[in-house]
Amino acid sequence: MRSVTEYLWYETKQRRELVNITDRVETIVSGSRIAEGMVLVSAMHITAGVFVNDHEPGLWEDIWSWLQTLAPAGPDYKHHRTGEDNGDAHLKSILVHHQVIVPITKGKLDLGPWQQIFYAEFDGQRRKRLVVKAMGE
Numbered sequence: 001m002r003s004v005t006e007y008l009w010y011e012t013k014q015r016r017e018l019v020n021i022t023d024r025v026e027t028i029v030s031g032s033r034i035a036e037g038m039v040l041v042s043a044m045h046i047t048a049g050v051f052v053n054d055h056e057p058g059l060w061e062d063i064w065s066w067l068q069t070l071a072p073a074g075p076d077y078k079h080h081r082t083g084e085d086n087g088d089a090h091l092k093s094i095l096v097h098h099q100v101i102v103p104i105t106k107g108k109l110d111l112g113p114w115q116q117i118f119y120a121e122f123d124g125q126r127r128k129r130l131v132v133k134a135m136g137e
């Protein structure tokens with residue numbers, strides 16, 4: 001079995017932002033020369049997440065609304081007693097999770113017809129990274 005590890009760095013313009021990273025992950029998979037296996041994509045920060053879903057702006061609005069309902073920005077979270085103001089970002093990260101595993105088949109990402117990989121930033125405007133680790137043969 002072989003493995004290839006690369007890091008992607010992001011510094012979003014907005015505090016809250018979705019970034020479609022499918023093409024970047026596909027480039028890493030293609031360069032890995034792994035024909036059959038899997039790729040792990042994981043946010044290496046506790047106020048960000050990674051998920052797979054449809055690339056459709058109305059759905060993005062629904063996702064943001066849902067996350068804001070479950071973990072609203074602004075309330076006096078106990079975490080804010082530390083001097084931070086991003087308690088909601090930590091909770092949103094838990095809701096979307098911080099990583100995904102996608103199959104590699106015949107050297108390509110094996111996604112469904114509408115599936116894309118997204119980096120979800122909940123406390124941005126500073127440099128953060130993701131790890132992409134392709135594993136297989």
